[in-house]
Amino acid sequence: MTMRFSIGAVFLAATCGALVAQGPLDGSLLGKPPVEAWPTYHGDYSGRHYSTLDQINQSNVKALSLAWLYRINTSKTGAIVGGEGPDDAPAGGNPTIKSIPLMVNGMLYFSAPDHAWAVDARTGQEVWHYYWKTKGGIHIGNRGMGMYNNWLFFETPDCYLVSLDASTGRERWHRQITDVKQEYFCTPSPLIIRNHVIVGMGGDSLDVPGWLESRDPETGDVQWKWYSTPRPGQPGAESWPDIYSMEHGGGMTWQPWTYDPELNLMYVATGNPNPVMAGQSRRGDNLYTASIVALNPDSGKLAWHFQVSPHDTHDWDATQVPVLIDDVLNGQRRKLLANASRNGFYFLLDRTTGKNLVTKPFVESLNWHKGVDALGRPIPDPAKDPKVEGVLVSPNSSGITNWPAPSFNPDTGLFYVGTSQPFSMFYLTDTDARPQGYGAAERQAGALGSYLRAIDYKTGTVVWKHMTQTGAQGLLSTAGGLLFGNDGAGNFIAFDPKSGKPLWHAGIGNDTNAPMTYMLDGRQYVTVGAGDTLFAFYLQ
Amino acid sequence: MHGVHEAGAGVKRTQNLPSAVTCLMILLAAAVLAQAQPAAVPKFDDAAVERGKNAFVAACGFCHGSNARGGEGGPDLIRSVLVLDDEGGKELGAFLRVGRPGSGMPAFDLPSPQVADIATFLHSRVAAAAFRNTYQIGNILVGDAKAGEAFFNGAGGCNTCHSPGGDLVGVGAKYETVNLQLKFLMPRSGGRGPGGRGGPPQGPPINVTVTLPSGETFHGALVRITDFDVTLRDASNVTRSFARNGDVPKVELADPLQHHLDMLTKYTDKNIHDLTAYLVTLK
Numbered sequence: 001m002t003m004r005f006s007i008g009a010v011f012l013a014a015t016c017g018a019l020v021a022q023g024p025l026d027g028s029l030l031g032k033p034p035v036e037a038w039p040t041y042h043g044d045y046s047g048r049h050y051s052t053l054d055q056i057n058q059s060n061v062k063a064l065s066l067a068w069l070y071r072i073n074t075s076k077t078g079a080i081v082g083g084e085g086p087d088d089a090p091a092g093g094n095p096t097i098k099s100i101p102l103m104v105n106g107m108l109y110f111s112a113p114d115h116a117w118a119v120d121a122r123t124g125q126e127v128w129h130y131y132w133k134t135k136g137g138i139h140i141g142n143r144g145m146g147m148y149n150n151w152l153f154f155e156t157p158d159c160y161l162v163s164l165d166a167s168t169g170r171e172r173w174h175r176q177i178t179d180v181k182q183e184y185f186c187t188p189s190p191l192i193i194r195n196h197v198i199v200g201m202g203g204d205s206l207d208v209p210g211w212l213e214s215r216d217p218e219t220g221d222v223q224w225k226w227y228s229t230p231r232p233g234q235p236g237a238e239s240w241p242d243i244y245s246m247e248h249g250g251g252m253t254w255q256p257w258t259y260d261p262e263l264n265l266m267y268v269a270t271g272n273p274n275p276v277m278a279g280q281s282r283r284g285d286n287l288y289t290a291s292i293v294a295l296n297p298d299s300g301k302l303a304w305h306f307q308v309s310p311h312d313t314h315d316w317d318a319t320q321v322p323v324l325i326d327d328v329l330n331g332q333r334r335k336l337l338a339n340a341s342r343n344g345f346y347f348l349l350d351r352t353t354g355k356n357l358v359t360k361p362f363v364e365s366l367n368w369h370k371g372v373d374a375l376g377r378p379i380p381d382p383a384k385d386p387k388v389e390g391v392l393v394s395p396n397s398s399g400i401t402n403w404p405a406p407s408f409n410p411d412t413g414l415f416y417v418g419t420s421q422p423f424s425m426f427y428l429t430d431t432d433a434r435p436q437g438y439g440a441a442e443r444q445a446g447a448l449g450s451y452l453r454a455i456d457y458k459t460g461t462v463v464w465k466h467m468t469q470t471g472a473q474g475l476l477s478t479a480g481g482l483l484f485g486n487d488g489a490g491n492f493i494a495f496d497p498k499s500g501k502p503l504w505h506a507g508i509g510n511d512t513n514a515p516m517t518y519m520l521d522g523r524q525y526v527t528v529g530a531g532d533t534l535f536a537f538y539l540q
Numbered sequence: 541m542h543g544v545h546e547a548g549a550g551v552k553r554t555q556n557l558p559s560a561v562t563c564l565m566i567l568l569a570a571a572v573l574a575q576a577q578p579a580a581v582p583k584f585d586d587a588a589v590e591r592g593k594n595a596f597v598a599a600c601g602f603c604h605g606s607n608a609r610g611g612e613g614g615p616d617l618i619r620s621v622l623v624l625d626d627e628g629g630k631e632l633g634a635f636l637r638v639g640r641p642g643s644g645m646p647a648f649d650l651p652s653p654q655v656a657d658i659a660t661f662l663h664s665r666v667a668a669a670a671f672r673n674t675y676q677i678g679n680i681l682v683g684d685a686k687a688g689e690a691f692f693n694g695a696g697g698c699n700t701c702h703s704p705g706g707d708l709v710g711v712g713a714k715y716e717t718v719n720l721q722l723k724f725l726m727p728r729s730g731g732r733g734p735g736g737r738g739g740p741p742q743g744p745p746i747n748v749t750v751t752l753p754s755g756e757t758f759h760g761a762l763v764r765i766t767d768f769d770v771t772l773r774d775a776s777n778v779t780r781s782f783a784r785n786g787d788v789p790k791v792e793l794a795d796p797l798q799h800h801l802d803m804l805t806k807y808t809d810k811n812i813h814d815l816t817a818y819l820v821t822l823k
Contacts, residue, residue: 181624183670205670206619248619365805383809389682390721391809423804425722425812429675434609436618437669441677443718446726446804469766489766502767 022118022127022167023105024150030192031261038103038516040256041144041189042405046324047258047267049407049476051517055524057480060539061494061504067525067536068124072097074115076131082162082171083114083133096512097529099144099189100405100474102152103518108527109147109166110534111154113139113187116162118169121520121527124536128169134158138185138202143256143403143513146190146197148217153197155186161199161215175220177201182208189256193266193297196223200253200268204315205437207274210251210289214300224300228253228270228288236287236305245282250274251289255319255403260335263352265294265303267322267337272312277386277397278430278439285310290318292339292347294354304354308341310377313385314368314426315397315438316343323408323415324351325457338457340406340417342399343368345378346460360460365394365421365448386426386440396424397442400471405514407475407483412497414454414463416483420471421448452485452500466500474514476526484526486511492528492535508535581671584664592661595654608665613644618665629659677718681817683810688818691811697799698724698815704822712820721816725807726800744796748772750782751790758782762793 025039033052034043042049056064074094083089101110101119107127108119114134118127137157146153151172152164158180163172177199178184184203191198196214203210214223228251230236232243240246252271259266273282273289290309293302308318318341325336337351344366348358356376369378384393398420406417423445430439451465452473470488477483483497492511494504508530515528527536597606603614610616617623626632633655639647650658668674692698702708715723727743745761750770752758758780760772770791771781782789795801 179621179624182619182621205672206624206666208619367805387809388678389680389809389813390677390718392725392804392807392812394804423725425725427677427680427718429677430669431678432607432609434616436609436616438672438675441672441675443722444726445722446728446801448801448804487766489764491766491768493767505768 021105022107024166025104025147027148027192027194034516034518036519037105038101038518039147040102040191041100041146042256042258042321043100043516045259045261047321047405048323048325048410049321049405049474049514050409051476051478053478053517053519053524054480055519056478056482056517056526056539058482058496058503061480061482063539064494064504064506064526064537065540066506067538069536070119070124070126070534072112072115072117072532072534073126073129074112074131075129079129079131080169080171081131081133082174083131083135083156084160084174085133085135085158087133089133089135094532095139096141096531097534098141098187098513099529100513100516101527101529101534102145102147103516103520103527104147104166106520107166108534109145109152110529111142111145113142113157116145116152116154116164116169118166119534121518121525121536124534130162130164130169130171132156132160132162135180137180138183140185141187142189143187144189146192148192148195148197151217153190153192153217155188155190155199155201157185157187159184159186159201161190161197161220163217163220173220175215177213178203182206184208187254191257191259191266192217193259196297198257198266198297200255200257202252202254202271204250204252204272204274204276207248207250207436209247209249210253210271212253212257212268212295212300214297226295226300226302227251228291228293229273230287239285239287241281241283248274249282249286249289250276251291252317252319254317255321258322258324259297260324260351263294263335264296264298265351266297267324267351268293268295269317269319269322269339271317271319272309272315275430275435276315276438276440277313277426277442278428278435279311279313279385280431281434282311286312290316290343292318292322292337292349292354294351306347306349306354306356306375307377308339308345308347309343309380311380312343313380313440314343314393314395316341316395316399318342319403320401321405323406325408325410327410327458329458336457338408338415340401340415340455342395342401343378344395344400346415346455347376348457348460358458358460362417362453362455362460362462363400363419363421365423366400367392367394386428388428388431390425390427392423392445393426394421394423394448396422396444398422398471402472404472404474407477407514408457409477409483409497411479411481412454412477413457414497415457416452416454416475416477416485416497418450418468418471418473418475418485419453420450422471423447450488452495454497454500464500466495470510474511474528476515476517478517484515484528490530492530506535506537509533581674582663582667584660584667588657588660589664591654592657592659592664595650596658596661599648599650600658608662617662618669623659623662624666626659626663629656632659632662680717680721680813681820683813683815683817685814685817685821687810688814688816691815692818696803696811696815701799708819708822710823712822717816717820720819721812724800724815724819725804725812727797747794747796749792750780751792752782753788765791765793
């Protein structure tokens with residue numbers, strides 16, 4: 001399986017020398033720190049959103065200025081058109097850029113619901129645009145593309161996996177992942193591990209099962225499926241009252257995943273159980289929903305699990321990035337996994353075994369738990385389950401944080417995450433023994449402050465916090481002593497990662513995903529999407 | 541929170557700034573961050589739904605339950621792929637003519653208009669589950685009005701700003717009970733949660749005073765504040781913005797709703813229910 005990449009690498013070295021044009025991805029780059037390529041959603045497999053680049057640094061960041069901007073083009077005219085939907089399928093307006101572009105051989109590749117683009121990383125000029133005729137589905141977002149050799153992969157809102165030729169944007173094939181009529185919708189960025197294209201999904205409205213699957217990059221055939229709720233007789237089945245509830249128990253897999261090549265384990269954070277807020281038909285912990293699980297990418301076999309929200313009833317998907325950290329603790333080399341969860345708890349795990357090391361709230365507003373159990377899991381307070389008469393809970397269903405990527409900086413040892421502290425009243429509306437859908441209504445009831453927070457990754461203690469206007473935000477930190485993020489008021493900011501002090505900013509509108517960075521022609525670029533526009537900055 | 545320091549400089553916190561500002565922005569955040577958002581709710585012909593319901597209960601209800609969620613041996617039809625795939629009774633009609641004899645589902649020979657009505661009923665039930673912004677909140681009046689009154693005048697501290705004979709006259713008649721509850725929890729909140737979208741923030745704004753190095757001051761309603769700028773709208777409805785550089789100019793904020801925010805971490809759910817029960821008596 002590694003052979004394909006070896007051949008690819010030889011081809012690259014022989015024909016391209018110093019790469020100046022489009023071409024296949026050298027697969028060995030996937031496991032390395034991102035420098036002259038940003039070949040995955042996270043930049044690498046670790047989910048750290050950290051770059052070793054330091055050309056842009058604290059001493060010169062004031063000179064950071066606009067290199068180019070690209071406003072996404074969603075016109076069907078001139079596009080390469082694919083898809084199963086009708087010719088007059090609605091275009092859905094100008095979508096926001098929630099993907100993080102890949103940068104490979106001087107070309108940026110990114111996607112939005114029903115669209116994909118190649119844009120020249122030097123100039124911001126569009127090279128090709130692919131247009132997908134949709135059958136429908138919730139068009140809330142798309143996290144981007146995966147790349148294998150010269151092939152690109154992305155998911156559509158109506159739940160197809162589409163593969164494109166990176167050179168031309170021409171479609172190679174598309175394969176259905178699942179049925180949009182069951183209220184599934186698909187947003188994740190596929191993750192490439194050797195010859196596996198890892199694919200996931202979302203969908204909360206009709207109590208459907210969630211799973212993760214692996215597909216062959218050449219044919220699109222399914223290699224394995226892992227269901228995030230157990231099948232009858234499997235371990236974890238005891239955490240559900242019956243077969244029916246676990247087969248309709250949700251656990252969506254909608255956030256890009258991380259991977260440790262040495263352990264050959266991928267780390268998947270799963271979504272909430274279903275019915276979402278009415279838990280009476282699914283008494284028990286509801287494994288493996290709202291959990292972090294380790295899977296073998298060759299077989300889909302579960303190695304371990306850690307549940308961050310047992311029996312969730314507040315829509316707290318645990319799909320925040322499982323960030324992989326390597327460090328020496330007490331003279332011992334440790335492989336760790338850090339996660340700041342939507343439910344407001346920070347977790348540190350041993351990623352070899354799944355054993356919990358730290359569980360700690362990272363905000364002040366939480367009111368839904370009764371401490372932490374022997375396994376390190378928060379204990380939910382049943383009094384805060386949705387009730388007909390209403391209960392006040394923080395966080396609300398948007399959570400303390402959400403899908404935008406946090407950043408871990410090994411230079412400071414700090415884990416950075418955008419947070420808010422919202423409250424909602426949760427009113428149970430479906431009192432049937434077999435509730436369906438969400439089963440409860442939610443109404444906002446105010447919020448305490450939003451902050452960018454820096455957490456000491458070893459202890460979970462918040463070391464500094466800086467006020468922002470909205471909570472969760474995509475982040476990037478670099479060896480240049482910079483933390484890039486935004487304030488929720490339209491400013492793209494370079495912060496001092498040690499203190500949170502702003503060092504540089506540009507008003508570009510609210511960032512809609514984490515920034516990424518790359519080296520091209522000896523120059524460091526920082527690229528970020530805001531609304532429907534991609535901005536690239538460099539030093540003049 | 542030992543060891544925490546706040547890096548936001550230059551703002552004198554007459555009141556809790558972050559809470560107030562976040563409140564203005566929370567609707568925006570919710571819209572950006574909710575993973576699932578409802579599409580447009582489909583409309584159904586009420587008469588067809590009613591006819592379909594009656595036909596369904598008579599022909600199908602025994603096995604599938606009168607609400608189609610499953611019953612004596614028949615599966616839940618709200619989650620049925622066949623129902624979800626159906627359009628206007630076409631697929632459903634074709635299925636009913638044959639049934640699934642091997643698994644106990646008999647064939648039904650129903651006239652097409654009746655099949656179409658049954659399909660409309662089932663699709664309306666699917667939508668009722670899938671579209672959470674249509675969910676109806678039940679009876680929330682479970683509190684003790686007397687205890688609510690005591691809380692109002694005691695631990696709640698409501699009477700420091702409000703009085704039942706003054707600003708709250710008729711408040712129990714003015715709002716639906718749920719909205720009354722949400723109003724006292726956070727008067728500036730837009731109401732519906734992430735599942736239902738909100739309206740624009742309402743209620744009194746945050747007051748801001750900007751003092752320039754010259755000593756000149758500007759006072760008004762806060763429109764926006766970041767590390768780099770502050771914007772206010774003054775009493776004559778003029779909008780003014782100022783660049784900020786650390787502590788210059790001096791910015792002071794006061795949120796008249798600060799006590800409402802402070803109470804969020806203090807209420808018990810019983811307090812909320814009792815206070816609601818008391819306030820609805822103020823007709």
